[in-house]
Amino acid sequence: MLIEKKIGNTPLTRCPFLSDKFRTNIYIKDESFNPGKSSKDRAAYFMLEDAIKGNKVSPGGTIVEASSGNTGISIALMARELGCRVKIFVSKTCSAEKRALLEEYGASIEICDNSFGLHVFNSTQYQAQAYAANNENAYFTNQYYNSANIKAHYRTTGPELWEQTNQRISHVMVGVGTGGSISGIGRYLKEQNSAIRIIGVEPINSVYQAYLVDGALAHSGLVHDAIEGIGRTFIPGTFDAQVVDTIYQVDEERTKQCAQDHRADTNRLIGFSSAAVLAALEQNIDELKLSSEDHLVLYFPDHGDRYLQKLYNQTEREDSETFETS
Template sequence: MTTTLIGNTPIRRCDFLSTLYCTNIFIKEEFHNLGMSAKDRPAFFMIQDAIERQRIQPGGTFVEASSGNTGLGITLIAKQLGYQAKIFVSKSCSQEKINTLLQAGAEIEICENSNGLHDFHSTQFHAQSYAATHPNAYFTNQYYNTQNIRAHYKTTGPEIWEQTAGKVTHFLSGVGTGGTISGVGRFLKEQRPDVCIWGVEPKGSILQHYLSHRRTPEKVVPFDAIEGIGRNFVPGSFDPQQVDHIFQVEQESTKAMARLYREKTGILSGFSSAALLASLACHREEMGFTPEHTVLLFFPDHGSRYVSKLYSDSADFQTATKTVIR
């Protein structure tokens, strides 16, 4: 497999955001990975680990519960190595992602939600059940697989440190499984203990509460639907020790910032990437950036996967897509 197509993604200084917030804002563009998302990193680590530990035999099926990106990474890598992929997605998954998964050769099953193993209707429950009842099937289980964190500790964190010449002062990432922020946060804090590791999640998600109180809220309410981030359970791949704060944003402000960013830059941001933009706009005073800061925004994927959800009302989205794909 050509592993050089995973990782070593570029960072780009965003002049629009840097000027707007009077600081130095860089974007880590993960859509340059093989499957056009950051999820290729843990997908490769989880598959490699399963094969090395002989948890699956040649020709077997890798199984995952995914909002689309991890599933695609697993499908592409598994196919190159001679394996199959069975991906369970929730009904909120964008049609663009489902089409891409099918084109890559994945077998798809659509479930009611992604609310964790305790919910019989969830992607996680169905994925675990499928792997347990079918021969030579392995559930990679990104929500509880330590390779999820390890992938970002071993690859993403060191890349960011090197690409910013050790000047990074703030790292912002959406929080879904928690693997990215936990792995990157652990590495960066080992290099620079005062670096700020900030997460972003939708309004109503429980991880902000868990980070502050180390317990889940007594009442769990539905959270704003921002594809790829937000949870009503605490994933095992979320390490709160590495995270300083989690900001919450609303779906509507996220959509508005996606469109504003496209208008100002000609670039389509993904849904969770737009949530980072919304966090900057909604929590500007709290963040307190100065001209000396170096802020790294982690854009995990690409806006072309959310045209129907974020940009379908615009006649110029095709032009913007051409701008962002290089």
């Protein structure tokens, strides 16, 4: 695929403002430099490559995914080059901008209802699976259970962070949605140096923190705070708890405030889940006990320009069903 050459190798930049503020070395890995403007290009590319090489779908066939967020956009962008059609099952609250972008990239869209979670009849996940099962030459990439999602970050993001920090990375903080990013990054970095701290970030009432501590789902039926891209009500197959040290939780309001403060301080617009990572850093700075020798990377999966309304204007609120987007 031509686009392969442009995916990854995104910049890692030392942030002087945050480094001074927290008296350590803080770097930002900016995934908005990918062709589809998010980290999801990596997972999409690896899942599509696996599908084509494994003859799971052939040109003329249909790639199917359940996504109201960046994964759908990345798949739609790339499947064109493969000569495949794309069908994305989106939740009814998927924003008009994202639907328009999906259609612009040639995807057809099915609207579903995720109000009762991702494993019920009308959900995006269920409908995508059913469509792929019942249609010839259709393949469900299934980001929540596809090992290529983790592999993408194990093969690309992890090595980039190791090399770009000249092997000095001591901490990385990553928002957790499907878990693919943190699992692939964590697996690679732990293999290089097991002392590197792999820290996940999720919204309040999401299930990963309790799972990491107790090995079980602590609750059911709770609605987690709505921070686009991160937080889950179930543990996907693409979350590898073995390579994660800690999960911090942040709330939606504090995250929004953090995005606005960061803009005021640095004149930069950051994405929703990026702001969550920054909020988690601020909230846990004492516990982290960072020294001037440390090199902490904040993983920023996309750019603030995808959240102008939600984060920066505050004029539009969507209902709480938008929470499980990836």
